[in-house]
Every structure is written in C-alpha cells, then in structure tokens.
Amino acid sequence: xxxxxxTIITGASMxxxxxxxxxxxxxxxxxxxVALPDSKLEQVQRELESSFSVTVxxxxxxxxxxxxxxxxxxxCLDKKLSxxxxxxxxxxxxxxxxxxxxxxxxxxxxxxNNKAMVLMCHYFLPLLQKESQAYILNMSSMEATLPLxxxxxxxxxxxxxxxxxxxxxxxxxxxxxxxxxxxxxxVSTNPDSLMRANAHGNRAKWVMASPEKVAKSGLEGLLKGKxxxxxxxxxxxxxxxxxxxxxxxxxxxxxxLFRVYSTx
Ligand SMILES: NC(=O)c1ccc[n+]([C@@H]2O[C@H](COP(=O)([O-])OP(=O)(O)OC[C@H]3O[C@@H](n4cnc5c(N)ncnc54)[C@H](OP(=O)(O)O)[C@@H]3O)[C@@H](O)[C@H]2O)c1
Numbered sequence: 041x042x043x044x045x046x047t048i049i050t051g052a053s054m055x056x057x058x059x060x061x062x063x064x065x066x067x068x069x070x071x072x073x074v075a076l077p078d079s080k081l082e083q084v085q086r087e088l089e090s091s092f093s094v095t096v097x098x099x100x101x102x103x104x105x106x107x108x109x110x111x112x113x114x115x116c117l118d119k120k121l122s123x124x125x126x127x128x129x130x131x132x133x134x135x136x137x138x139x140x141x142x143x144x145x146x147x148x149x150x151x152x153n154n155k156a157m158v159l160m161c162h163y164f165l166p167l168l169q170k171e172s173q174a175y176i177l178n179m180s181s182m183e184a185t186l187p188l189x190x191x192x193x194x195x196x197x198x199x200x201x202x203x204x205x206x207x208x209x210x211x212x213x214x215x216x217x218x219x220x221x222x223x224x225x226x227v228s229t230n231p232d233s234l235m236r237a238n239a240h241g242n243r244a245k246w247v248m249a250s251p252e253k254v255a256k257s258g259l260e261g262l263l264k265g266k267x268x269x270x271x272x273x274x275x276x277x278x279x280x281x282x283x284x285x286x287x288x289x290x291x292x293x294x295x296x297l298f299r300v301y302s303t304x
Contacts, residue, residue, distance in 0.1 A: 045122040051130030053079040055229030059255035065092040103156040113163040133194035135301035153197035178205040190301035225275040
C-alpha cells in the first residue's frame with residue numbers, strides 16, 4: 041500500500057465501522073476514520089496504531105452538519121491523500137409505530153443514512169477514479185429487501201442505499217471504481233440493536249452476526265468486486281426464500297414477527 045493511499049471509514053468509532061477499521065489495518069491499509077466529535081475515535085486510533093504498521097488519521101465530524109463532507113474532502117486534498125477505498129458505514133435507526141416517533145428523528149436518519157452517503161460518493165468519486173482500482177462500500181441492511189413494519193423510515197433509508205448502490209455500480213462498471221452494497225441481518229453492536237434482537241428470543245441467534253464477521257465478509261466481497269453481500273448463510277437463504285413469497289403474505293408475516301418493535 042502506497043504511503044499516502046487511504047481507506048476512509050465513516051462511523052468507525054464503534055460497532056461494524058470499528059471492525060472494518062481493524063480488518064483493513066490487518067490488510068495493511070492506511071485509514072482515515074470518521075465519527076462524531078467527542079467520540080471514541082482517538083482510542084480506536086491508538087489501538088490500531090499500536091497493533092498494526094499503518095497510518096491512522098481521524099476526522100471527528102457530524103456528517104449530517106452542513107458542509108461537513110466538504111470539509112472532510114478538503115482535509116484529504118490539503119493532505120494530498122489518495123483515496124482507494126470508501127466505506128460508507130455510519131448510519132442510525134429507530135423502531136416504533138411511525139406516528140409515535142418525532143419527525144426530527146426521521147430527518148436525522150435520512151440525513152445520515154442517505155444524504156451524507158450521497159454527498160460522500162459525490163465528493164470522493166473523482167478521487168477514487170484517479171486510482172487504477174478503487175472501491176466504494178455502502179452499508180445497507182437485510183431490511184432493504186425485507187421491509188420491516190415498525191421501522192418504516194429506517195427500512196426505507198436502507199432501501200435507498202441498496203438501490204442507489206446497484207445503480208451507481210452499473211454506471212461505473214467500465215471504470216476503476218467497484219461499488220458494493222452490504223446487507224447484514226442483526227449485528228451485536230450497540231445496546232439498542234441487542235435489545236431489539238433479544239426481543240425475538242432464541243430465533244435471533246440464527247441470524248445474529250458479530251461486527252467482526254460482517255466486516256470480514258464485507259471486505260472480502262468488496263475486494264472480489266461483488267455487487268451485494270449478505271453476511272451469513274442463514275440470512276442468505278432467508279433473503280432468497282422471502283423473494284419467492286408473495287408480497288402481501290410476506291408483509292403480513294413480517295408485521296407479526298416485528299410487532300415487538302412497535303412499543304420500543
Ligand atoms: N447493528 C445492526 O444490527 C445493523 C444491521 C444492519 C445494518 N446496520 C448498519 O451498519 C452500520 C453500522 O451500524 P452499527 O450497529 O455498527 O452502528 P453503531 O454501533 O451505532 O455505530 C455508529 C457509528 O456511526 C457514527 N455516527 C453516528 N452518527 C453520526 C454522525 N451524524 N456523523 C458521523 N458519525 C456518526 C457513530 O459515532 P459515535 O461513536 O461518535 O456515536 C459510530 O461510530 C449502520 O449503517 C447500520 O444501519 C447495522
């Protein structure tokens with residue numbers, strides 16, 4: 041890896057983003073890590089630099105703030121960084137009946153999951169195109185293909201990530217930038233995702249993955265140029281099977297399964 045060639049990972053202070061940072065560092069990739077200010081980013085930077093011979097830069101910023109992505113891009117220009125890989129991982133969600141959640145929360149989710157991701161791709165694509173081979177990974181969710189009642193806005197936002205990524209991939213197919221979308225099932229990261237998975241009791245164990253497993257299969261698939269990655273065999277089978285079920289039946293089933301979210 042050239043000294044000034046970097047992988048950018050958003051949401052890298054914890055969860056799946058942090059696992060991606062370790063996975064990339066292990067493969068000798070220099071990193072530029074992004075997360076909210078006052079976060080655990082500095083700690084992650086220290087852990088990585090003491091374990092791997094890579095350069096780790098951090099850029100604490102709220103990606104939903106106006107001008108934040110532009111300032112991150114300017115930081116890369118000022119430091120003359122080459123960007124070979126962009127991992128748009130930062131995202132957030134909320135569960136509950138649609139009308140019971142504050143509109144403000146929904147706007148935040150769309151700003152982070154969709155607007156910030158589009159801004160990142162738009163700013164960084166020209167830099168990525170300068171490389172002989174480059175990669176964009178966008179973090180969606182299994183919920184992109186299985187719309188979840190009681191998580192309507194999150195599900196919708198991840199559907200946007202999914203469709204956007206496939207479309208962008210096709211546009212870029214004759215160039216050096218390969219675009220991949222990752223669709224994990226539930227992942228044991230923050231207390232909220234654990235609580236929601238636990239609400240399903242034993243069933244959750246079959247589909248639950250660790251952040252490390254998601255990062256490992258995500259990076260492997262990305263480097264192989266895969267279009268869509270669903271980490272975990274059980275989840276892959278579930279997604280395939282559910283495609284065969286008529287929509288009304290599928291949605292009825294999902295509503296019953298996920299009714300536990302309605303009061304969260
Ligand atoms: N966990 C799951 O079950 C699951 C399943 C499928 C898909 N996903 C997707 O995978 C991605 C990562 O999920 P996760 O569970 O690992 O998340 P997480 O543990 O909640 O971590 C989120 C990361 O994003 C950062 N972040 C949040 N808001 C931000 C903002 N406005 N600007 C910049 N950074 C921000 C956080 O920074 P701070 O540390 O500073 O807060 C943190 O580093 C998300 O896109 C999520 O939708 C998750």
